[in-house]
Amino acid sequence: MIRIIIVDDHAVVRSGLKMLLNAQKDMEVIGEASEGDEAYQQVEDKAPQVVLMDLSMPHGKDGLSATSEIKKHFPDTHILILTMHDDEEYLFRGIELGASGCILKSAPHEELMKAIRQVSQGDAYLYPSATKRLMEDYMNKIKQGGQVDSYRSLTDREREVLALVAKGYANKDIAEKLIISVKTVEAHKARVMEKLQLKTRPELVEYAWKKGLIGYTR
Incomplete structure (x- = not known):
């Protein structure tokens, strides 16, 4: 419910x-x-x-x-x-x-x-109509040379997956934690990488650390 x-x-x-x-x-x-x-x-x-x-x-x-x-x-x-x-x-x-x-x-x-x-x-x-205006606002910022924070484009679920991946959780562990399937985790992770224009896991971890989603550890 x-x-x-x-x-x-x-x-x-x-x-x-x-x-x-x-x-x-x-x-x-x-x-x-x-x-x-x-x-x-x-x-x-x-x-x-x-x-x-x-x-x-x-x-x-x-x-x-x-x-x-x-x-x-x-x-x-x-x-x-x-x-x-x-x-x-x-x-x-x-x-x-x-x-x-x-x-x-x-x-x-x-x-x-x-x-x-x-x-x-x-x-x-x-x-x-709201979606249309948000897209227009986004495009105007691009045309004006402004910076658009890609993190804002992530859904709440995608942000959860981002943080857990960056903390070192495996897909199976994330699935169990969020009560979703492993395939769904993989789909969310792929969309996160695409939206943030990241190629590798280390890049994702560095991004999450800069955003304050995880503590810095070696």
Whole structure:
């Protein structure tokens, strides 16, 4: 079961989402919150896999601040931002703060389910127009000679695999640790190497060390 906490300042919205999600065979809403501080406490107490995070909550801590705090102290919690506004400033900021994705409240129910399942597996999710704008932003940076941090392009799962490979874990050990197949580990590792443009394991270890993912040892 995918354990979910809903964060929204409207009780009617929370109630509707709870009914919708609990009707799914693989989902369970284990908590609700109306603002960011309450959301943090719910995450601390109940350890959800996914948090549906509203951005605009005027009567308490906002969604962006809550996202930052939760990801800082509970990095394994996946946050899917819920927003009414197709606003790229909030989208980019949310991703920078560690959110796994963003979806519009006006999206079809089927798309919301897809997004929740996707981020619960450690993958990222963006609605189509957001993906297009992120790609445009990326290309603009390239044209302007800016540097794009390839690490930001890795999914949460790929970052986990990167850190474990760099620490010396074998594929079988990583598979057991993350409860996935060896083939899936190999696929993640291949995508990491491709995204980071690395050729060898020593290069990967050096990269992970520079990123602070492992301690430096000889």
